[in-house]
Amino acid sequence: MPVAEMMANFWDERYQAEPFLFSTKPNSFLVEQVTGNPRPGHKAALAVGDGEGRNGVWLAEQGWHVTSLDYAAEGIAKTQRLAQERGVSIDTVCADASTWTYPAERYDLIVLLYFHLPRDAAIRAHQGCLKALKPGGRLILEGFRKQQMPLTSGGPKVEDWMYSAEEITSDFGTLDASVNRAVGRVLREGRLHGSAAVYQFAGTKAD
Numbered sequence: 001m002p003v004a005e006m007m008a009n010f011w012d013e014r015y016q017a018e019p020f021l022f023s024t025k026p027n028s029f030l031v032e033q034v035t036g037n038p039r040p041g042h043k044a045a046l047a048v049g050d051g052e053g054r055n056g057v058w059l060a061e062q063g064w065h066v067t068s069l070d071y072a073a074e075g076i077a078k079t080q081r082l083a084q085e086r087g088v089s090i091d092t093v094c095a096d097a098s099t100w101t102y103p104a105e106r107y108d109l110i111v112l113l114y115f116h117l118p119r120d121a122a123i124r125a126h127q128g129c130l131k132a133l134k135p136g137g138r139l140i141l142e143g144f145r146k147q148q149m150p151l152t153s154g155g156p157k158v159e160d161w162m163y164s165a166e167e168i169t170s171d172f173g174t175l176d177a178s179v180n181r182a183v184g185r186v187l188r189e190g191r192l193h194g195s196a197a198v199y200q201f202a203g204t205k206a207d
């Protein structure tokens with residue numbers, strides 16, 4: 001079975017087993033970065049690896065027109081249910097983010113939150129995101145960095161799947177970064193608890 005299919009099954013099983021694995025609250029870095037920016041109106045956002053939809057649905061509540069992409073069908077179903085409960089609509093795509101055909105210059109905002117792939121697949125997904133970002137659009141990323149390996153607060157537990165400053169620069173160096181930092185933070189995101197080694201990035205594509 002291809003790795004992507006195996007991993008999608010892994011996530012489907014996890015999402016079936018729990019009401020909300022990562023809670024229904026949005027990621028705090030996303031909230032910090034998006035709140036206070038000019039009203040988005042109906043601008044387009046893409047949430048890549050959106051899981052059970054806590055971030056995509058929160059963006060929709062802020063007025064964004066959101067496409068939530070994940071390869072776990074169970075996650076997509078939960079995203080749609082959460083959106084319905086919150087009285088917002090959201091587009092969902094069930095696809096592998098490393099092979100998906102990203103539309104050119106479609107999105108004003110792309111978010112990658114705790115989205116971890118083998119390095120070769122990550123490069124393809126990140127290139128797709130750059131292509132899909134409109135000029136002037138922003139990309140926001142938070143995820144585990146390689147120093148998370150010995151810690152017990154979550155993560156893929158494969159060093160190659162986690163971020164380093166060099167990889168972020170190599171993949172997103174063409175964006176004008178407003179945040180580009182390795183941080184230690186205490187995670188309180190559903191089942192993820194405790195001190196974590198995290199990378200945060202926010203950057204804008206040139207007009």
Ligand SMILES: C[S@@+](CC[C@H](N)C(=O)[O-])C[C@H]1O[C@@H](n2cnc3c(N)ncnc32)[C@H](O)[C@@H]1O
Nearest residue numbers: 011022049050051070071072096097098113114
């Ligand atoms: C750790 S969860 C994070 C979910 C969500 N971003 C959040 O912060 O709550 C990672 C998600 O990425 C998805 N994912 C991983 N690899 C993927 C791929 N190649 N294509 C699409 N989704 C993927 C998984 O199905 C899972 O829902």
